[in-house]
Each structure stands twice: as C-alpha cells, then as structure tokens.
Amino acid sequence: MKNALESPKESSGQESLTRQAYMRLRDDILTGDLAPARKLKIDELRGDYKIGSSPLREALSLLTSDGLVERLDQRGFRVSPVSAGEFDELLKTRCWLEERALRESIANGGSDWEEAIVLSFYRLSRVPRSSDSDHFVANKDWEHHHKRFHMALIAACGSTQLLRFCDQLYDQNIRYRQITGPTAYPKRDTQQEHEDIMQATLDGKADLAVERLVSHYSQTGSILSSVLDK
Numbered sequence: 001m002k003n004a005l006e007s008p009k010e011s012s013g014q015e016s017l018t019r020q021a022y023m024r025l026r027d028d029i030l031t032g033d034l035a036p037a038r039k040l041k042i043d044e045l046r047g048d049y050k051i052g053s054s055p056l057r058e059a060l061s062l063l064t065s066d067g068l069v070e071r072l073d074q075r076g077f078r079v080s081p082v083s084a085g086e087f088d089e090l091l092k093t094r095c096w097l098e099e100r101a102l103r104e105s106i107a108n109g110g111s112d113w114e115e116a117i118v119l120s121f122y123r124l125s126r127v128p129r130s131s132d133s134d135h136f137v138a139n140k141d142w143e144h145h146h147k148r149f150h151m152a153l154i155a156a157c158g159s160t161q162l163l164r165f166c167d168q169l170y171d172q173n174i175r176y177r178q179i180t181g182p183t184a185y186p187k188r189d190t191q192q193e194h195e196d197i198m199q200a201t202l203d204g205k206a207d208l209a210v211e212r213l214v215s216h217y218s219q220t221g222s223i224l225s226s227v228l229d230k
Helices: 008-031 042-049 053-065 084-108 111-125 140-153 160-184 190-202 206-228
Strands: 069-072 076-079
Touching: 008 042, 008 053, 008 160, 042 053, 053 069, 084 140, 084 160, 084 190, 084 206, 111 140, 111 190, 140 160, 140 190, 160 206, 190 206
Parallel strands: none
Antiparallel strands: 069 076
C-alpha cells in the first residue's frame, strides 16, 4: 500500500524508476552481461545503473518472480545460476506448452494471424544473427525479432495465461542460448529452420509444424548440453 502522504507525482516517479531498473537489469541478465550466479549487491548496482536503492530492490524482487534472480536468505540477491538439469526441464516444459499453443493457433488462427507470422518472419530474416561476421557476437535486434516470430506462431491459441507462460519461458531460455551462440552459429541455418516451421504452420499441418518446432528447440538443447557438460 502506498503511503497516504505520498503524492501521485512521487508515486509515479518511483514506479518509473523501478520499471527502468527492472528493464535494464533484465536486459543485462538475458544477454549475459550479468553472468549466471553473480551476486547483485545494491551498492554496486547503484553505481553501475545510477538508480537509487529502493527502485533497485523492487526491480530485483520483480525479477525473482520471472525466475531470473534468486533471493538469498539474509544475503541479498544473485542472478539465477544455469545448469544442465534446469535447462532440460525448461526445454521439456517449453515443448509441452508450445505444442499445445501451436496446435490451438493452427486450429483457430485467421488471416490476421497468418499475416503477422509472415511479417515477423520477414523482419527476422532481414537481421543477422551475429553482429560480427567473423565471430559470434549476439545481436540484440535479432533476439527481438526472433521472439516476435516465435510468439506470433502461437498468438492465436486463445489463452492469455498460456501465452504468458510461454513468454516467460522464452526469456529464461535466452540466457542459455547465449551460451550456445558461439558454438551453434557457424553450424546451423536457423533461417531455414524458421521458414520450415512457418510453412508447415501456414499450411495447417499441425503435426509437421510441431515436429519442426520441437526439432528446432531440441537442436539447441543438444548443443547446450554438450557445452554445459564440459
């Protein structure tokens, strides 16, 4: 509950700073700039982000709900660690949920849904996976359009709860994909994989679309498992 003496302007400003802190921390966690298992000390974050302690604490609490940050008893916060076991569970859950979401979307989607898929694929295809052609450097623009494409595929599933879960799992998966990027980038034609998934989806071939989507995710999973096991 907000303090009764707190003015609407002050409240709005605090919420804006919390939102700013949340988005910046989230972005740095997803891209790996804040590495898995790194301790998040408020004093250090204040210096790095130039944001006060209260908005930072509120932002970190929000990120715990997203599964991107862990609260340590009496010891503050840390970036959630990564592990092969957690990724296996994440991959399995994503495949379960997105299979249902994709099947429902194919059954119920109309022309607007189809056009959104085509447009999102086109925009994704225009952005390079890596910012550097000689070695892998994660391209944030590609990541943005990649998520738009995958969420467009399942957008007509008819369940906001299902979409919310898939959105959250996608974000958790980004951290793992950053680990596989340097290994997977030279070996995979992800654009062709995306096109194949899109075509089966637009053709209404639910079994084939699901098969291709799961294969797309599983290839990343196989590469990641080999990296995490080292």
